[in-house]
Amino acid sequence: MTNNIFLPLAAKHTYFIGSVLLRPFSSVENRLLKQPKSLSYRPIWLNSRSFSVFSTMNNVRAGSSKEFPLGLDARTEEEYSSQSSLLQDFTSIPTIDKAWTFTSDGEGSQGMFSISQPNLLANKKRRYILSCHISKESTDGVDFLWAAFPIEMSNVSLMIPSPSGSKLLVVRNPENDSPTKFEIWGQSLVEKEFLVPTSVHGSVYSDGWFEGISWNNDETLIAYVAEEPAPSKPTFTTFGYKKENSTDKECGKWKGQGDWEEEWGETYAGKRQPALFIINVNSGEVRPVEGIGKSLSVGQVVWAPSTEGLQQYLVFVGWPSDTRKLGIKYCYNRPCALYAVRAPFSKSDIHQSGTHAADNVSPTKLTQSLSSAYFPRFSPDGKLLLFLSARSSVDSWAHSATGSLHRIDWSFNGKPTPDAKIIDVVPVVMCPEDGCFPGLYCYSVPSRPWISDGSTMILSSIWGSAQVIISVNVISGNVSRISLGDSSFSWNVLALDGDNIIAVCSSPVDVPAIKYGSFVRKASAEASWSWLDVSSPISRCSEKVTSLLSSRQFSIMRIPVRDISENLTKGAGKPYEAIFVSSKSQSRNVCDPLIVVLHGGPHSVSLSSFSTSLAFLSSLGYSLLIVNYRGSLGFGEEAVQSLPGKIGSQDVNDVLAAIDHVIEKGLADPSKIAVLGGSHGGFLTTHLIGQAPDKFAAAVARNPVCNLALMVGTSDIPDWCYAETFGYKGKSSFTEATSVEHLEAFYRKSPISHVSKVRTPTLVLLGAKDLRVPMSTGLQYARALKEKGVEVKVIVFPEDTHAIDRPQSDFESFLNIGVWFKKYCK
């Protein structure tokens, strides 16, 4: 069990820079001299004297008999041990990722939930399936009857039920050069198993973006996205280059590299171009969808409704691939369009293998007039094609912005044409009225999002600091918030069960719980949704966690914009939000220390949903102030667009104003404030400790943007540096060959330009495989702090990318964050 795992803490490259530096106590260090408050779970920390004892201990360590893992000493070891046991309890809380429903023979329906949990020892996510019967016989509405135990799905990349629910496709991607496995499951056994060799294609995409896998209606074909086969590489022998069909002896040869190929950046290193394939479920034959070529990366494929003739069409998203590929992860500003293409199997050759349909023609671009179109979904009657667009993001260069929903009336006879009219269903909201719909912010769409009227879609979208469930009438464009409006909790649609919704709901202090929503039409009033609590084994956690969480509370605060005098749009002058998490029993005179938490992006948002790591920090006895500064998503487009060009000032001031807001309300002690942020949140963290050097007792920066002048030449998104530094002018100024003037502007906007003022002890966590914010920028900043005599500790995770989210890295990160804050801000 994960609870009993011992993790060797020295397993990573840990540099403890500066902890042995002795210098006169600064005001920050004086704050350390306070006696810590005790916590209920064995607090162990030192009083004033221990700081100097610590240095002495480090000095004598070489001669002592006890060896500590790198970065630890007797004092920290005790704290690590105590906090790690609590963190393990939090880490084992499962996440509910997906659900599917199936009609059953008798009364009610069947549900299947995909749950995951970190497996620390294996350093992987464990995935389970937990099934249930959904009975509607109960007088209270609905009963979920759960299977006794979940079933682990090891090495499974994707699971896709067929439209009738009678079959399940299970895809297992290889870990090396072995074939990809497709399994077709029936209700009690694996009916078929196909191995697709790497000469046909590589791994099936399961990344949530290029990913697309779709059964056709009669369940004979499956379209999907996989890595194109590896290109051949030059071979050399002891005689030199070996020609393709050369008869040279086989001994003494090696493969060269061939030409370097552009990739899609962060998290896509080593991934080959996504391409379309179809597998025949009867024969196992796989055919590539031809006619697309190298000029498009493809994804999100769905089958178009069947036409009269023999030919079937696919609709997919295409991203231009023959120009410079800029990083695509977290970046919705990459132009993309919907295309239709003929499927390579015609209806006549599905039941036999070996016959090929007539040659494919090139795909038809369906969304000529839009710079972005993705997540295509056909209405149940096949007459409408709905899709999202991030055109405000593509057009402005902000990496994410307010979305819009569009429709094409699908009434083609035979081949789809490029001149179809695009109808706006939900336009971009520029400046929402108070409490009103702020615009679309949807980052996934259920594969079947329709209720039975055939024109209402159920979606999850961000609304202020919460994720909510909305219904959208795709004819009228009417949007209604249907998850409970009076709750600040976050909600997410998992699946539809007929006209009912299975959702997951959580808050910073409530673990995810399942809810069942039903549509009620009241006699006189408007239609509304009622929500039932579903009791489930998934929401149970340890007594310790339950008790700690029950002592915490949260609220969403509105923070007025401080300096409204600037030349601001209306939406940029509206209050922004912060989520405040605190103890229920906190007295007004003695405040818990406060951790200010800052999201990255900057066009992203911290949601009011449950986060294991933040719940852990809160349970250690901290209040949290999670600031959604202007530029965050969920507040309308004018608020998003207010930030580019003003990073390092507007966002920094918003955070400072939010801190002052809680101090003025008597909710935080100004001498006990810490700050934590990753990426752009790390940019803010390091800016804050430079621009407000007396404000923060401790700081943690995860893969922080510390020097834009260094990042611009090494990141997968140099365009981001331009867009955020220069605002709308960034787009026309962008070049791969940055000028001296631009480098200077980047430097001036960066935290490194304030480093000489910093006094706050800072922990820096870095992923060595981060292509987004290469670790050189964080390392340079840490070295500069060390040079100035500031307390700094660096941990590098050699195998991690930007998110530092591999289970062991995430665990070690938050354990160190807990210990760092305990040391400097308690």
Ligand SMILES: CC(=O)N[C@@H](C)C(=O)N[C@@H](C)C(=O)O
């Ligand atoms: C667009 C982007 O990746 N920007 C980075 C600088 C950043 O802040 N990333 C966010 C998404 C993060 O939280 O990692």
